[in-house]
Amino acid sequence: xxxxxxxQKKRSRRSLSKTDRFTLATFVGIPTLLQIxxxxxxxxVTIILSFTYWNGIRLKDIQWAGIQNYKNIFVNNPLFYxxxxxxxxxxxxFVVIATPLGILLAYQIDRGIKGHAFYESIYYxxxxxxxxxxxxIWNFMLQPGGFVQGLMGRDIGNAISIWGNPKINTxxxxxxxSWRHIGYIMLLYLSGLKxxxxxxxxxxxxxxxxxxxxxxxxxxxxxxxxxxxxxVITLIESLRAFDLVYIIYGSPTIFPLLxxxxxxxxxxxxxxMKGAAYAVILLILCIVPIITYLRISFQEDLK
Amino acid sequence: MSEEKNIVSRxxxxxxxxxxxAALAAGSSLSAGTAxxxxxxxxxxxKWTTRGGGATGDAIAKAVNDAFTKKTGAKVVAQQxxxxxxxxxxxxxxxxxxxxxFGWMAGYRSNHFGxxxxxxxxxREINRLKGSLxxxxxxxxxxxxxxxxxxxxxxxxxxxxxxxxxxxxxxGMNPEKINNWDDFVKLMTLTQKKGLVGYxxxxxxxxxAMGTFDILNARVNGYKYHIDLLxxxxxxxxxxxxxxxxxxxxxxxxMNENVIDISWDGMRDLLxxxxxxxxxxxxxxxxxxxxxxxxxxxxxxxxxxxxxxxKFGVDTIDAPLDGISVAKNGKNVEGGKALAExxxxxxxxxxxxKAGDTNIYVSKxxxxxxxxxxxKQKLAVxxxxxxxxxxxxxxxxxxxxxxxxxxxIQNFIKKPSxxxxxxxxxxxxxxxxxxx
Numbered sequence: 001x002x003x004x005x006x007x008q009k010k011r012s013r014r015s016l017s018k019t020d021r022f023t024l025a026t027f028v029g030i031p032t033l034l035q036i037x038x039x040x041x042x043x044x045v046t047i048i049l050s051f052t053y054w055n056g057i058r059l060k061d062i063q064w065a066g067i068q069n070y071k072n073i074f075v076n077n078p079l080f081y082x083x084x085x086x087x088x089x090x091x092x093x094f095v096v097i098a099t100p101l102g103i104l105l106a107y108q109i110d111r112g113i114k115g116h117a118f119y120e121s122i123y124y125x126x127x128x129x130x131x132x133x134x135x136x137i138w139n140f141m142l143q144p145g146g147f148v149q150g151l152m153g154r155d156i157g158n159a160i161s162i163w164g165n166p167k168i169n170t171x172x173x174x175x176x177x178s179w180r181h182i183g184y185i186m187l188l189y190l191s192g193l194k195x196x197x198x199x200x201x202x203x204x205x206x207x208x209x210x211x212x213x214x215x216x217x218x219x220x221x222x223x224x225x226x227x228x229x230x231x232v233i234t235l236i237e238s239l240r241a242f243d244l245v246y247i248i249y250g251s252p253t254i255f256p257l258l259x260x261x262x263x264x265x266x267x268x269x270x271x272x273m274k275g276a277a278y279a280v281i282l283l284i285l286c287i288v289p290i291i292t293y294l295r296i297s298f299q300e301d302l303k
Numbered sequence: 304m305s306e307e308k309n310i311v312s313r314x315x316x317x318x319x320x321x322x323x324x325a326a327l328a329a330g331s332s333l334s335a336g337t338a339x340x341x342x343x344x345x346x347x348x349x350k351w352t353t354r355g356g357g358a359t360g361d362a363i364a365k366a367v368n369d370a371f372t373k374k375t376g377a378k379v380v381a382q383q384x385x386x387x388x389x390x391x392x393x394x395x396x397x398x399x400x401x402x403x404x405f406g407w408m409a410g411y412r413s414n415h416f417g418x419x420x421x422x423x424x425x426x427r428e429i430n431r432l433k434g435s436l437x438x439x440x441x442x443x444x445x446x447x448x449x450x451x452x453x454x455x456x457x458x459x460x461x462x463x464x465x466x467x468x469x470x471x472x473x474x475g476m477n478p479e480k481i482n483n484w485d486d487f488v489k490l491m492t493l494t495q496k497k498g499l500v501g502y503x504x505x506x507x508x509x510x511x512a513m514g515t516f517d518i519l520n521a522r523v524n525g526y527k528y529h530i531d532l533l534x535x536x537x538x539x540x541x542x543x544x545x546x547x548x549x550x551x552x553x554x555x556x557x558m559n560e561n562v563i564d565i566s567w568d569g570m571r572d573l574l575x576x577x578x579x580x581x582x583x584x585x586x587x588x589x590x591x592x593x594x595x596x597x598x599x600x601x602x603x604x605x606x607x608x609x610x611x612x613x614k615f616g617v618d619t620i621d622a623p624l625d626g627i628s629v630a631k632n633g634k635n636v637e638g639g640k641a642l643a644e645x646x647x648x649x650x651x652x653x654x655x656x657k658a659g660d661t662n663i664y665v666s667k668x669x670x671x672x673x674x675x676x677x678x679k680q681k682l683a684v685x686x687x688x689x690x691x692x693x694x695x696x697x698x699x700x701x702x703x704x705x706x707x708x709x710x711x712i713q714n715f716i717k718k719p720s721x722x723x724x725x726x727x728x729x730x731x732x733x734x735x736x737x738x739x
Binding site for chain 1: 390391392393394398412419420421499500503506507508509559560561562563564565569572573576578579696701702704705706710713714717724728731732735736737
């Protein structure tokens with residue numbers, strides 16, 4: 001067995017012609033190179049800069065800061081914890097409500113409920129818009145002097161405080177973000193569902209499985225690749241949330257998110273390497289759960 | 304001390320608005336300076352950036368730049384940029400290939416970048432303009448660190464308490480006599496009794512409410528304390544700072560309930576729609592009143608923010624100073640300097656005014672005799688103060704004002720009882736800033 005395998009390996013390696021090798025090198029090498037230059041070099045530079053004081057202008061002004069930026073963030077800045085909390089709520093909301101809702105919708109539409117094409121297009125519509133555009137639309141409707149406030153007979157002076165009201169702004173923003181996220185997840189899941197062999201479902205139904213059992217025991221396992229994508233997307237979308245809130249509030253942080261703090265401290269007039277430190281914190285928060293999750297899922301596949 | 308003297312000279316200029324002619328004569332000595340430069344500049348191209356201003360901004364730029372071309376033979380290529388974008392990307396723009404000269408802001412924003420070697424030292428140009436520029440303005444444009452001016456001052460505007468005369472009359476008060484804290488509180492109380500907003504404020508942008516903080520701190524603790532505070536020489540946790548926030552907290556019950564939801568334009572609309580008693584704001588928005596109707600504009604009034612501590616009276620005002628800077632990395636630095644000088648010269652100002660510029664120029668040549676009542680009142684408000692602040696985000700360093708003070712004030716408005724904790728955080732974050 002062992003020798004056969006190595007022979008085969010040798011043969012397959014040998015069987016690569018010169019053109020094959022060139023093609024392979026080009027198609028793997030160039031993207032890898034670009035990835036390293038455009039992504040990992042800046043990432044490493046950012047990590048280094050997060051341990052310095054710098055205003056981003058003259059290289060000679062860079063001063064070593066040790067862990068001061070991090071200390072400042074963790075100890076002195078209440079915004080950091082507000083942002084962490086907001087990102088956590090965002091993630092929890094997406095995981096518990098928005099993503100399952102998208103899956104449910106996809107499942108129902110796939111089953112061909114009455115008017116499914118109509119629902120499909122309605123739920124998919126917001127996905128066509130970028131979050132920035134969605135921010136503009138909802139801001140236009142909900143801000144003081146906005147359309148919805150006007151319908152309720154409220155002018156600027158007595159407009160209901162929505163964006164500035166900490167009791168409701170989180171839920172309004174999450175509702176708007178979900179408006180798009182649900183459609184996105186629905187579409188991804190729907191395309192996966194279409195590829196599930198209907199014979200499997202029929203067979204299970206004949207054996208007397210309920211809808212829920214079919215979903216849990218047949219569909220979910222066969223959809224494993226799509227599930228991975230959806231989990232990763234939900235995680236990333238929640239942690240990197242930025243554009244919607246930035247469009248509504250601008251850079252000041254009434255509704256702080258980690259990404260907003262990166263921007264506020266790293267771009268524009270308020271530049272300091274605290275922004276780099278925030279970026280590193282965000283990178284770790286994104287990368288650790290995603291790598292862990294992917295490793296676990298791929299290990300299961302190998303089994 | 305010299306500042307006081309300067310203010311006196313400025314005041315006398317403002318009183319005798321007709322002295323414009325005399326100052327113009329003084330300004331003519333400058334023509335000699337540019338004339339020699341003219342031969343060198345002929346045929347060269349100078350690039351100019353206008354920060355915002357729409358069609359009027361473009362018209363003003365065209366008028367001034369055309370006059371410059373006529374005088375020197377240098378071609379000017381002008382562009383208009385979004386003011387906020389330009390401001391936010393300033394360091395990057397200046398390190399790339401910036402336009403030679405551009406409208407910019409005095410205070411930390413020019414001093415800081417000047418000291419980092421991104422802006423030209425304009426001492427020579429300012430010396431040539433000495434005949435027409437008041438010394439107070441020159442001092443305001445000079446970096447306290449390097450003692451060099453990186454901007455030639457041109458215009459400024461006052462931050463004052465704005466209200467509508469008709470509304471004040473309606474509540475039985477005299478709009479010409481809103482002088483002290485009691486009048487102010489009475490105005491807010493009576494307006495609120497009518498079901499309107501007593502004192503309108505916005506804080507969505509993070510900076511609008513800084514104007515109220517600035518003036519309260521200057522009224523309670525004086526100009527020196529305020530500037531010391533913004534530069535780390537006084538503590539945010541000091542009892543005196545807390546005292547300022549006590550006054551701020553007194554205003555909150557009179558405010559609209561959606562302070563954090565609205566920005567400066569929301570404040571403007573509240574006053575425009577007769578829904579608020581008073582507001583603290585820069586007078587630049589008056590043009591929007593005029594655009595609505597002459598009656599609205601005539602109804603608008605501005606007074607200095609009332610006195611709180613008799614020791615300081617109304618001796619301080621937020622009056623951001625704008626001007627022209629020249630980029631060190633520009634392709635035609637000499638041309639840029641000549642153009643900057645021309646914009647700030649009596650000739651350039653005359654062109655700008657002719658093209659519809661309603662700003663108040665610091666230049667002694669600036670003729671205010673044709674001013675309407677509101678603009679005259681703006682001058683009076685400016686003249687009432689002997690100390691000029693440039694506004695919090697121009698008096699303090701950039702990595703402090705925007706990311707630290709802005710959110711702190713927003714959090715204070717959200718929950719005033721948290722003030723001690725908020726101020727401790729602000730101080731801790733100041734202490735953690737790199738020293739440079």
